Amino acid sequence: MAHRTALALDRRSAIRCLSFGSAALAAASASGCGEALPGTIDLGDSDLGSDAGFGLDVALDGGSGLDASVTDLGAGPDAGWDAGPASCEPTASDVTGPFFRPGAPSRASLVGAEEPGDRLEITGVVLDPDCQTPLDGAVIDVWQADAEGRYDTTSADYRLRALLMSDADGRFAFTSVRPGNYPDAGGMRPAHVHFTFSRPGYTPLTTQLYFEGDPFLAPNDSCGVCNSDEESLIIALTPEGRDGVTWWKGHFRVVLRS
Ligand SMILES: [Fe+2]
DSSP states (O other): OOOOEEOOOSOOOOOBSSSOOSGGGOOOOOOBOOOOOOEEEEEOSGGGTOSSOOBEEEEEOSSSSOOOEEBOOOOOGGGTTTOOOSSOOOOOOOOOOTTOOSOOOBOSBSSOTTOOSOEEEEEEEEEOTTSSSBOTTOEEEEEEOOTTSOBOOSOTTOTTEEEEEOOTTSEEEEEEEOOOOEEETTEEEOOEEEEEEEOTTSBOEEEEEEETBOTTSTTSOSOTTOOTTOGGGEEOOEEEEETTEEEEEEEEEEEOBO
């Protein structure tokens, strides 16, 4: 049954060396130091394994506010559009790292159109420990380094950061640029995006999302206590040309603990 859900936010591994983008291999210093990316995301169901036939159209308003809607939803995760792996395990946690900054604005893009780097489009779903029941209203904090591996920790517009909330079908989505690798502890970190997930009744999750093909995934990750060898934290990115621009698309399936 088609329905419409408004995303009105108030505060809120052998998997290696196959297709890693050159820009993301750039090494740079990780010293400290946008607005939303104008445009429209058309998130079809093909890369989500869907049999539900939904289309997710997210219109971004180019500012700090999120103007997004999920339209024509044929069915939710429990209908098989995101059945995921056969096993059912909670998503692994990972270290917070030193660059978290509270107070990020609610918006569907972490960067402005002028932000250098390959474009990134992440969709996701937040699920109950049963791996079936979608969890709405999960508050999701997202932050990452830029394409050169540098974090912005000072800007007033919270560049490369955003606050999201899962919709009625547990889904969330955002756009950004592919984060770069950066030097740390005498080595290099794999490219990653940081997340926290919070929802009443469930154990808060802090973790990092990694990408297949990154040569610095564990055991090559300079971070000795990070979990870049956890299968639940590594996703494939698929390139898609759009208006002359290559977008790297991926899907993050998140299973919380009770
Ligand atoms: Fe990091």
